[in-house]
Amino acid sequence: MTPLAGYLLVAALVFAIGLAGALTRRNAILVLIGIELMLNAANLNLVAFWRYGPHPEALTGMMFAVFSIAVAAAEAAVGLGLVIAIYRSARTADLDEINRMKG
Amino acid sequence: MQEAVQFVPQTAASGITGILWLIPAMPIVAAGLIALLKQPRRRLAAGLAIGSLAASMVLAFVAFGHVLAGWASGHAVRETVNFTWMRFGTSGVGLGWVLDPLAAVMMVMVSFVGLLIFIYSVGYMAHDENYTRFFCFLSLFAGAMLGVVIANSLLLLFMCWEIVGLTSYLLIGFWYQKPSAAAAAKKAFITTRFGDVFFLLGIVWLFAQTGTLLFYSQGAGNLEPLAIGMLLQTPAKLGLSAAGAIGLLIFAGAVGKSGQLPLHVWLPDAMEGPTPVSALIHAATMVAAGVYLVARVYPLMAAGVLPGGTTTALLVITWVGAVTAVFAALIAIAQNDIKRILAYSTVSQLGYMMAGLGLGGVAVGMFHLITHAFFKSLLFLGAGSVIHGSHEEQDVRRLGGLRKYMPVTFATYAIAMLALCGFPLVFSGFWSKDAILESAHKWHAGQGPYFLLVFGALLTAFYMTRQVSYVFFGQYRGHGHAHESPRVMTVPLALLAFFAIALGVVGTPMWPWFRSFLLDTHAVWGGLASFKEPGLLALMLTSSAIVLFGIGLGWVFYGNKSPSAEEPDALERAMPPVWRTLSNRMYVDELYGATIIAFYEWWARVADWLDRRLWGGMVAGVTWLFGLWAQLNRFLDENFVNGGFDKGCEELSAGGGLIARVQSGRAQTYLRLLALGVVILAVILIWSSRG
């Protein structure tokens, strides 16, 4: 297996783990944790392709990853703020209970 | 002797002929206008009716003058105006009117006598609340009758004939609240309708043979030599030619309308109508329409006649007329209602007219028609005056001595009675009846009609004397006070009486103006020398003797005696069984009732049963089937359509409920679905790029 493939598989595994956490845990914050893991796995993918792909001197992959980190941070801040707001009104952070948007 | 049938060629239509249609049209329009008026507008209604008929009379006189001028100058007038009414393919049906001597004299008589009777009605119907309706019907009748007179097409004549029948029905049943009046009207209509069926058959046959229904049409008409010749050649059943057969069928219509023997039963019952109606319709004009019809189509009846001989059609007409004359006169002897006596007298005189047509031709029959119109209507109006003056009493046995109380009525009535009997020399009836007797005497086909008609004359004198003695002589047996009628009623009486005498002048052998006018020959003033004709004087003496004998016999039985109503009649005492038969009108009505009416009622019952059971049953069956079908539809609708639809909706709802569970409101569910979608998309993408 090439190094690239290895990195990609690791990224895929971390992504899947993050997804599993987001889909199965009850607590809203753990869903956000899962999402962070997914984003990090995507960053790993980006950097791996930058390193082993053509034209690494264009810095494209690295830039992409840097921006991704920045955006992920902003998103985490807002998301956690939302969770706190929901906790304040619904008195719980349990996602099974929060179904006011039921169809 | 029968006059030879002369053919008068057509002349060009003049001005008066062009507007001849106004003569019947004006009274009909007046009738229409009166129909729109309300009941209280009596004066306007009478004014419209009398005015329109007066205008028609003036026009009729103008037309008569035109014809007279033509005759006097030697160019006989027969002018027609024809037009096509209906077209089908190449053929068509034409209508039109004709102005010739026959039409002219009839028009003048109808309009003049009609006008006098209209004026009389103003007084007679003054107390009736349906005054306006009366004048509407009268006016309609006058218009239709004049239409019959001037018609040049058998179809137009038939149409006006039917309208005349209709107005007769309406006027007989004028007081329709009386059941007897309603029944009499129905009887009149149905009986004449019976004759009209044969009339219509004749019309259709004629149209089929000749292709036209016009009488005179520039050589192509039915009464012109071409058509007559063709009809003569065409054979029909029983040894008749088509001309004769058609003529007899048309005569059948005349039998109904003029009350000849088998179909006479409606005329006496028609006396239920008001007296002016009896005078106008059932004495002077409508019943004369039958005679006029026979006179009009005389060329058909007389087709192929050899000089000195006769045709089968004319034979039938003569015998029917003669028998009717005697039959009705016999019945008249034993009647007690003043108008019924006159009704049977009318039937008898119509028989004379028909016999006259058959024996002596158009002139003889028509002369008696004209004179009869005047004195018979005078008799009826006089009877009306008597009824009016003695407070609606109609039974002669309860009247009497009215000579003292109603002198004018008596005088005019006596003149009319003598005219009817044929009192010698002075009265017109003598000359007209004598003309008929003379033709009968000279007839080559036997003397039977002659003896019958002479016997009839005797009976006529007898029953009229009976009536006059009962009504005007002896003591007054009625109730209340008898009084003379107002001037509006007596003046027409006087006028008619004048003509009852004066008209005789135009028909004497001295100056046979009437005959020559109708037949377009030259009238010669023969002076007293004309009486030297062989047999003529003897005939006149014979008939005078018969009349005087009849009057005398009547006086012996009835004169100046005034038996009360409960006592038996003088004749009854003498010959009880004869009296009973005559009094019961020879049981003709009973015979019809037992046969035709009974059959008709049986048939009506059969039709009713069929209607209720058969047709009604079928309708009920169809309805039941429909009900069944409707129930089936309801079943299907409720269970399948509704049920199915409801079921479908429920399933849809349930499905919706199922699908709505996707919207759980839980974020993780959505996430899961997203991830699933990603997986599927990725698979698709990879496969498609690999493939």
Added chain:
Amino acid sequence: MTVVFWILAVITVVGGVAAVTLKNTVHCALALTAAFAGLAFLFLQLDAQFVGFAQILVYIGAVAILVVFAILLTRGSEKPERGVFSRTWLAGLLIAAAVFAVLSWAVLSSAAALPGAGEVPAPSVSVAQIGNALMGRYVLPLEILALLLTAAMIGAVLVALHEKGVRK
């Protein structure tokens, strides 16, 4: 594949698994931090030094702390009555497994798995180059990012702010 790679991979994966399975939420956050660290070292291994240090600074230094704060503010450290996993955890697990299967299938069957494609010389990237790139080619995304961060900051503050009259 070097040993370092495998060790780092194990750390990351174990950290990730721990982050999503532990019952105590705070422990989850700490495991998350370990996963972040492993990833940072992987970046360094990949000669992306800037990204690796940025990862440490931002993720471990800010995001993980933020998560811990949020956990503490929402009483997430208390054990819930009904268990930490949702009622239908199996479906979620299966879907995640499916995703992993698809991704690995894609990776393994693609050209990147062919031998000989892995030996690429390491690039030498200096921070000056990165700075130039940021200010040159990528200046627009940079500015937009600045805007985004500002908006996120304001938004987060507003969302989490106590409102007057709202009971605590």
